[in-house]
Amino acid sequence: MKKGHVVKAIAFDVGGVIVEHSNFLTKYFQEASAFAHLPQDSLEEHFYMNVPDLEKGEQSIADIWEDLVHDENKSKYLSRLFLQVYELNIQQNTRVLQLIKKLSEEYTVGCISNLGAEQKTINEKIGLYDNFSKVII
Helix, strand or coil: CCCCCCCCEEEEECECCCEECHHHHHHHHHHHHHHHCCCHHHHHHHHHHHHHHHHCCCCCHHHHHHHHHCCHHHHHHHHHHHHHHHHHHCEECHHHHHHHHHHCCCCEEEEECCCCHHHHHHHHHCCHHHHCCEEEC
């Protein structure tokens, strides 16, 4: 750090840093594939192709699946399943959370996330944001 510069805040990303998503997504795609009677790799490809729009808030999870299955009831079910599997399988990175607690003794510590509103609600419910002074969604 250059002389005279002061650290004013430290920000952490939620997905992939504070919360591990890989186990959740693997389980979700397995269950969604069985329900929708579609190959798992097709679901994954379609999902990841639409992630940028999801992250920008231009699409919901249900919108992504409606585009693929062309059935509103199935897409709503797949969306609910996504959130259920997310809530049951996300894992908080305890080492990163310990670091955040330590840093927050001396710094303003925040988190940044491009998760959807539904996932934000789950993260609030499990207390994920409790360790942060600032939360940017």
